[in-house]
Amino acid sequence: MTGSRLIAIVCAIFALPVLADEPPREPLQAVVDYHINQRLQSAGIVPAATLEDFAWLRRVTLDLAGRIPSQSEVAHFRSDSSDNKREVAVDRLMNSADYAYHERNFLDNLLQSEYDGDKEWRAWLLRSIREGRSWHEMFRTMMNGNDDNSDEKPALAFLKKRANDIDAMTNDASRLFFGVSVNCAQCHDHPLVDDWKQDHYFGFKSFFARTYVTKAQLLAEKPPVEVKFKTTEGEDKVAKLLFLTGAVVEEPEDKRSDEQKKADDEAIQKQIREDNAPRPPRPSFSPRRKLVDTALSGENSQLFARAMANRVWARFFARGLVHPLDQLHSENPASHPELFEWLAREFRNHNYNMRWLERGLVLSDAYARTSVWESDGEAPAAELFAVGAIRPLAPRQYAMTMLLATTNPEDFNKWQSADAWPAKRRELEDRADSWRREFELPGENFNVAVDEALLFANGDRVMNDFLRDGGDKLVGYLLKIEDADETITRAFAAVLSREPREGERSAFREFMSQREEKRVDGVRDMVWALITSPELRFNH
Amino acid sequence: MNQLRNIIAPVGRRRFLGSAAASSAIAANMTVLDLLQNPVMADEVKRQGKRVILLWLAGGASQFETWDPKPGRPTGGPFRPIDTNVSGIQISELLPKMAANMQDTAIIRSLNTKVADHGTGAAILETGRIPEPGVQFPDLGAICARELARADSKVPDYVSMYAATEGRRHGYSGFLGSRYAPIMLTDKMVPRNLTRLEAVSDVDHVQRNDLRRLLAQRFERGRGHSSSVTSHNDAYERVRGIMASEKLFDIEQESQAMRDKYGPTQFGQQALVARRLCEAGVPFVKVARAWWDSHGQNFETHRELCADLDHVMDALLNDLKERGLLEHTLVITLGEFGRTPNINASLGRDHFANAWSCSLSGCGIKGGTVYGKTDEDGHAVVDGEAKAGDLFATIFKALAIDWETEYHLGARPIPITDFGCSPIDAVLA
Numbered sequence: 004m005t006g007s008r009l010i011a012i013v014c015a016i017f018a019l020p021v022l023a024d025e026p027p028r029e030p031l032q033a034v035v036d037y038h039i040n041q042r043l044q045s046a047g048i049v050p051a052a053t054l055e056d057f058a059w060l061r062r063v064t065l066d067l068a069g070r071i072p073s074q075s076e077v078a079h080f081r082s083d084s085s086d087n088k089r090e091v092a093v094d095r096l097m098n099s100a101d102y103a104y105h106e107r108n109f110l111d112n113l114l115q116s117e118y119d120g121d122k123e124w125r126a127w128l129l130r131s132i133r134e135g136r137s138w139h140e141m142f143r144t145m146m147n148g149n150d151d152n153s154d155e156k157p158a159l160a161f162l163k164k165r166a167n168d169i170d171a172m173t174n175d176a177s178r179l180f181f182g183v184s185v186n187c188a189q190c191h192d193h194p195l196v197d198d199w200k201q202d203h204y205f206g207f208k209s210f211f212a213r214t215y216v217t218k219a220q221l222l223a224e225k226p227p228v229e230v231k232f233k234t235t236e237g238e239d240k241v242a243k244l245l246f247l248t249g250a251v252v253e254e255p256e257d258k259r260s261d262e263q264k265k266a267d268d269e270a271i272q273k274q275i276r277e278d279n280a281p282r283p284p285r286p287s288f289s290p291r292r293k294l295v296d297t298a299l300s301g302e303n304s305q306l307f308a309r310a311m312a313n314r315v316w317a318r319f320f321a322r323g324l325v326h327p328l329d330q331l332h333s334e335n336p337a338s339h340p341e342l343f344e345w346l347a348r349e350f351r352n353h354n355y356n357m358r359w360l361e362r363g364l365v366l367s368d369a370y371a372r373t374s375v376w377e378s379d380g381e382a383p384a385a386e387l388f389a390v391g392a393i394r395p396l397a398p399r400q401y402a403m404t405m406l407l408a409t410t411n412p413e414d415f416n417k418w419q420s421a422d423a424w425p426a427k428r429r430e431l432e433d434r435a436d437s438w439r440r441e442f443e444l445p446g447e448n449f450n451v452a453v454d455e456a457l458l459f460a461n462g463d464r465v466m467n468d469f470l471r472d473g474g475d476k477l478v479g480y481l482l483k484i485e486d487a488d489e490t491i492t493r494a495f496a497a498v499l500s501r502e503p504r505e506g507e508r509s510a511f512r513e514f515m516s517q518r519e520e521k522r523v524d525g526v527r528d529m530v531w532a533l534i535t536s537p538e539l540r541f542n543h
Numbered sequence: 544m545n546q547l548r549n550i551i552a553p554v555g556r557r558r559f560l561g562s563a564a565a566s567s568a569i570a571a572n573m574t575v576l577d578l579l580q581n582p583v584m585a586d587e588v589k590r591q592g593k594r595v596i597l598l599w600l601a602g603g604a605s606q607f608e609t610w611d612p613k614p615g616r617p618t619g620g621p622f623r624p625i626d627t628n629v630s631g632i633q634i635s636e637l638l639p640k641m642a643a644n645m646q647d648t649a650i651i652r653s654l655n656t657k658v659a660d661h662g663t664g665a666a667i668l669e670t671g672r673i674p675e676p677g678v679q680f681p682d683l684g685a686i687c688a689r690e691l692a693r694a695d696s697k698v699p700d701y702v703s704m705y706a707a708t709e710g711r712r713h714g715y716s717g718f719l720g721s722r723y724a725p726i727m728l729t730d731k732m733v734p735r736n737l738t739r740l741e742a743v744s745d746v747d748h749v750q751r752n753d754l755r756r757l758l759a760q761r762f763e764r765g766r767g768h769s770s771s772v773t774s775h776n777d778a779y780e781r782v783r784g785i786m787a788s789e790k791l792f793d794i795e796q797e798s799q800a801m802r803d804k805y806g807p808t809q810f811g812q813q814a815l816v817a818r819r820l821c822e823a824g825v826p827f828v829k830v831a832r833a834w835w836d837s838h839g840q841n842f843e844t845h846r847e848l849c850a851d852l853d854h855v856m857d858a859l860l861n862d863l864k865e866r867g868l869l870e871h872t873l874v875i876t877l878g879e880f881g882r883t884p885n886i887n888a889s890l891g892r893d894h895f896a897n898a899w900s901c902s903l904s905g906c907g908i909k910g911g912t913v914y915g916k917t918d919e920d921g922h923a924v925v926d927g928e929a930k931a932g933d934l935f936a937t938i939f940k941a942l943a944i945d946w947e948t949e950y951h952l953g954a955r956p957i958p959i960t961d962f963g964c965s966p967i968d969a970v971l972a
Contacts (some may be wrong), residue, residue, distance in 0.1 A: 101937035171676040178677050186675050317868050327953035329677065333952060375765035382768035393769040446679070447952070450774030453699070453781050457736040460748070460782045466740060510757050514750065530746050532754035537763045537775040 008011045018316075026341070027412045031349070031363025038342035039369045039388050050389040051372045055499045056081050058373070060092060060103050061500045062391075063365050065542045067096040067318060069105030070407055070431075076415040077500050082120070089371075093362055100425040103132040104432050108399050109318065112177060112245065114145075116444050118164040120359065127157035138311055138355040139299055142180060146295050150221045159222045173208040174332040181298070182310030182331035183247050198332045205246025207470050209281065210294040210543035217274040223283035224291065226267050227257045244290055248303045252293045306331065309347040316346070319370055322385055327447065339388035374543040393543045395445040402438035406431060408498045408534055409469040411480040438468075451540070457537050469534060487515050498533040553806075591746045592871050593906060593942045595687050597829040598814070598856060600878035601838030602661070605637065605892050607882070608635050608845035609852075610650045610900035611917060617885035618920045621842055629911035632948055636872075637849035640857035646911045647860060647869060648904040649970035652932065653915020653927040656880060659894035661836075664879035671935030672961040674811045679717035683935065684827040688716075688723040691826035697784030697787055697827050698791070701725040707833035714829065717767040718952050719811045722774055725829070737785065755779060769809040789818045804858045811855045818862055821872055835878060839889035852876070860904055873906040875943050877934075884921040893942065898924045901934065907941030909972045934963025940966040 018034035027033040044052055054062065062078045064072040066415035072080075096102060115124060131141050143160070148155035165172035178184040185204045194400055213225040230242040244252035259267065273280040281464045298307050309331055317323040324343040325331050346360070364370060374391035383389040396404060407415055418427040441458060444451070450479040459465050472478045477497050483491045491511045495503045503511060511529060518525030533539070606615055612624035612635045624633040627645040634650070635696055636640055641648070642699070658664050659674070666674045671683040686698035703714045714725035725736045759776040766772050778934040790796055794815050805811035812834045817828040832852065837844040856876060863869040881899025882892035898917040904910070915927030939946035939959065944964055949956040 090697035168549060174676040186679055242861060289554065292930060328781070330953055330955075369741065375770075376768060377765050390804075393772055395771055399652065445771075446718070446720075446721045448718060449771045450720040450722040450779040451771070452724050453778045453785060454721070454724070454726065454736075456778040456782045457785065458735075460752075460779070461736040461739055461786070463740060466742065470956070504761070507757065507761065511753060514754055517750075524742075524744070524747055528743070532751050532758060532814060535755045536758035537772050538758060540775050543762075543766070 008147045009435050026389050032367040035342065035364065035367040035369055038339045043340060043387060043389055046387060047508065048387060048389050049378065049385050051376060053368065053371050053374050054391070057500050059371055062542055063093060064406070065396070065400065067105065067361070068099060068101030069108060070101060070403045072500060073415045074412050074496055075419060075420050089366060093365055097358060097362060100428045103129055104401065104428065106132045108397065112397055113314070114161060116166070118323055119126060121160050123157035123158040138357055139307065143295050145290050162214060163216050163220065163222055165216060169208065169211055172211045172214065174212065177207055177247065177269065178329035180310060181247055181306040182313060182329055184329040185207070185308065201232060201234055202242065202245060203247055205230050205242035207247055209244045210290045214292060215275065216282060217280065218276060218278050221282065222321070223274065224286050224289055225271055226259065226286055228256070244293065246294070246303060247306060248295045248379060250297055251304050252297055255288060257420055284319065298471060301365045304351055305347060308351040312346040312360060316364065319364050320388055321394050356515060383438055390543065395449045395541055398439040398442040398444060399435045401442050402432060402435035404539060405469055405534060406434055408479045409530065411477060411496045413480065414475060470526065470530060478527050478530055482523060487512060490517070494529055495535060499538055546762065556623070561602060567612060573948050575797050593691050593902065594872045594874060595827045595942065596817045596821060596859070597683070598833040598872045598876045599829055599874065600835050600875065601707065601831050601833040603687040603878045603882060603884035603894060604835040604882045605837065605845055606652070606900040607921060608637055608849060610634055610902060611652045613919065613921050616920050618886070620886065629840050632911065640853045646691045646855050646862060647864070647908070648902050648910055649908050649912045649914065650900060650902050651929055651967065652900045652917055652972065653924040653929050654899045654901060655924050655928050656896045656931050659896040661710060661879060664876065664896060665827065667877050668877060672933045679715065681717040681719040681723065682714050683724040683938070684714050684725055684829055685716035686717050687827040687942065688906065690721055691942065696824065698782065698823050699726045699785055699872055700824055700825070701827045702728065702820055704728045704816070705811055705830040705831035709834045732850055733789060737784065737789045742801050763780045782808060788823065794817055806854050808851050810851050811858070814859045818859060822866065822868060837882065838891040838893055838949055841882065841886070841890060841892040842955060855881065862904065869905040873908065874904040874936065875901070877901040899924065903941065903970060904938070905942070907972055909970055912970050914969045930964055933960030933967055936960040936964050936966040937970060940971055
């Protein structure tokens with residue numbers, strides 16, 4: 004019997020989690036559960052129950068594969084009686100064709116959602132994930148990649164798309180890679196946060212201030228450019244190259260003659276104006292290169308590690324250990340400081356390996372809790388993680404789920420046979436992609452627009468793509484089943500991965516019995532009600 | 544009153560509606576006077592029934608050819624000013640109908656919004672502040688939808704009409720979430736997906752939604768800790784009501800005489816739709832008229848576009864007044880900026896954001912007033928300089944929305960009125 008199972012049983016008897024005196028050293032999931040349970044215990048809170056098998060598999064498949072599981076996957080998982088079945092399932096999903104697509108979409112939504120539609124950039128992300136590149140390698144390529152290298156070139160889109168607005172580049176780089184939104188410090192020292200001064204904003208901006216894009220769409224850096232700013236006291240200052248932690252990068256003196264400076268400026272203007280201007284040389288001193296070196300060295304690297312550890316946590320738990328995600332500073336402490344520091348440190352020690360982080364988090368007991376709060380009173384504060392997270396699906400994840408939920412379930416089972424799936428998954432990814440603009444990318448305070456409900460209520464595209472009665476679709480499959488009860492059972496299995504419950508079954512039976520004369524419409528509308536349930540809209 | 548308001552759990556409207564709905568017996572006995580003793584609820588009552596129609600002059604209309612003529616000056620152009628029915632106020636002769644109808648309208652001649660490129664200029668006048676990377680501010684329509692709409696509204700909260708391709712911008716609800724995003728009309732006069740497909744009978748359309756509701760209600764049990772989840776059912780529950788509002792978009796429902804009043808132009812027809820929507824309770828409607836960006840042939844452009852604006856604005860104000868709606872409906876005439884004093888070699892005027900005009904009519908406005916002053920050639924504001932945030936505060940106050948309301952984005956308070964801005968009381972009733 005494994006330790007976690009033993010704990011689960013003990014918990015069932017004593018209600019509150021029982022803890023060791025010392026935090027475990029590994030694995031990741033044990034460390035997570037130790038800290039989360041410790042805080043729950045001191046608050047006297049019994050967390051929500053653990054999910055049933057089908058529900059856990061559905062949650063983790065949506066999270067790692069970006070889709071719902073097929074019925075054969077659910078059946079296989081249910082019938083597996085081994086102790087480590089969850090680990091086996093997670094490893095299977097992380098090694099499936101699905102994983103890289105979904106991971107790519109997560110990073111694309113995070114980094115470039117405002118610049119939607121760059122296929123080469125998306126292909127680079129996919130390639131990087133498939134080849135197992137670590138997060139800091141990817142960061143280095145985005146910041147310092149070479150336009151002449153066909154593999155690296157698409158990664159430069161992060162900077163190129165922001166090249167006409169250096170303030171946007173500054174703040175986006177700061178908040179996305181380091182979890183620090185420095186905007187407020189542009190006009191004044193941050194009103195709430197002592198850590199962030201105007202010097203930090205303009206210091207960080209200095210790393211990007213020389214970045215420009217030539218007419219031929221090459222990324223380049225100018226020779227030294229001074230970033231000047233006026234303090235709120237009216238003092239004129241020249242910014243140093245200052246990283247967010249306060250680390251200063253010294254720059255060699257600019258020894259160019261005035262003639263040389265003038266010639267350099269003219270060459271740059273030419274590159275910005277003309278297609279065939281000579282290519283810009285790489286400067287001997289590159290602030291962006293220095294930024295990467297500084298950000299990844301020694302204690303400075305804490306910010307980079309914390310920011311992504313926090314984002315990956317929030318991906319699975321609906322909020323960060325530090326929340327909001329772009330407010331990593333001393334005035335906004337983590338809900339579980341020791342756990343947060345451990346995750347950031349070990350993420351770095353594991354070479355910024357996203358898979359290591361993801362695998363451990365989804366194997367934790369905290370991840371496996373039901374999202375239903377059945378005890379008396381209101382659910383405990385979200386930052387206690389006592390109850391499972393409820394997260395709206397991202398556009399492609401929702402479209403993919405919708406496509407698979409409404410496909411003939413026997414086809415879905417067949418595609419999953421080893422050889423066929425990668426090609427099929429790719430085709431499905433393209434189809435899901437064509438739906439992405441119909442749905443909002445969830446941000447903080449996500450709520451469903453009435454436009455989305457209208458689309459499902461009256462859109463002919465929904466009718467054509469999801470509710471057709473052809474043999475390749477769920478509606479066509481269900482029409483071949485004669486028994487009404489069986490039809491309902493199979494519809495629930497296909498869409499929600501579960502059996503209908505009492506009350507649901509009777510309502511659906513009554514709905515179908517009123518439509519014996521027009522069974523096609525009845526089955527179609529039954530499927531409609533299932534796919535428009537929030538149970539499909541959210542990962543819960 | 545500086546009322547902190549959390550986005551997740553707004554205190555104002557929800558508390559009022561929630562408590563009223565939960566105890567309808569008590570509510571039935573409550574007099575309005577009792578309600579008004581509670582400041583939050585008093586605000587609530589005042590706000591109810593307020594509406595906004597924004598006439599958006601996309602591309603930037605010239606203040607010289609509309610609200611701030613400069614007769615006899617080198618920057619003044621060929622058109623003359625004319626007297627209005629309010630003594631002491633003159634406007635351009637291109638707006639003769641409005642000149643006879645200024646008693647409900649205030650002109651602000653002293654906007655200085657500094658940024659004169661279309662994208663950023665529009666963003667500033669849409670959100671009342673300079674855009675900030677990484678923060679998605681809601682626009683005026685979304686803020687008004689949130690502050691003025693009933694939680695259980697059966698009609699859309701925010702409708703935006705814009706037919707031209709140039710300068711078309713989607714409204715955005717930013718961090719308020721898409722509950723307050725606009726229903727956008729572009730190519731058709733009716734929003735998409737408003738009509739039931741023929742393949743689905745009306746009975747099936749209703750009854751399949753009953754099945755969906757059953758699943759949703761069961762799913763929501765024990766999951767009330769997520770407001771995202773409840774928003775899903777809320778959106779679907781609004782579908783039938785919004786479908787029923789399809790008629791509101793159909794001006795065939797109006798008499799020919801009424802349609803003639805608004806005129807045959809698309810702008811006129813959309814303004815008529817806007818009136819129909821407001822009458823039915825839609826709190827915010829934007830009607831955009833393009834394209835005022837007269838870098839060349841400014842005077843010919845304005846001769847044509849001002850005639851349309853003048854006719855439609857006059858018809859709209861008269862119609863609202865005759866229906867008793869004008870005192871509850873604020874009509875805003877605004878674009879992303881004005882146009883340069885200097886007339887260029889193509890007889891055009893270029894982008895100019897340092898000294899320009901807009902107008903406010905109806906609800907909460909002291910009609911027949913002019914606020915602010917530009918110098919004799921219109922190069923700069925010399926009196927009453929107003930930023931976009933001042934205009935927004937004025938709009939909020941006119942609508943009885945607490946202009947000092949703050950939303951919260953995590954720990955960060957975000958005031959609906961930009962820092963350092965306040966209402967222009969001189970134009971408020």
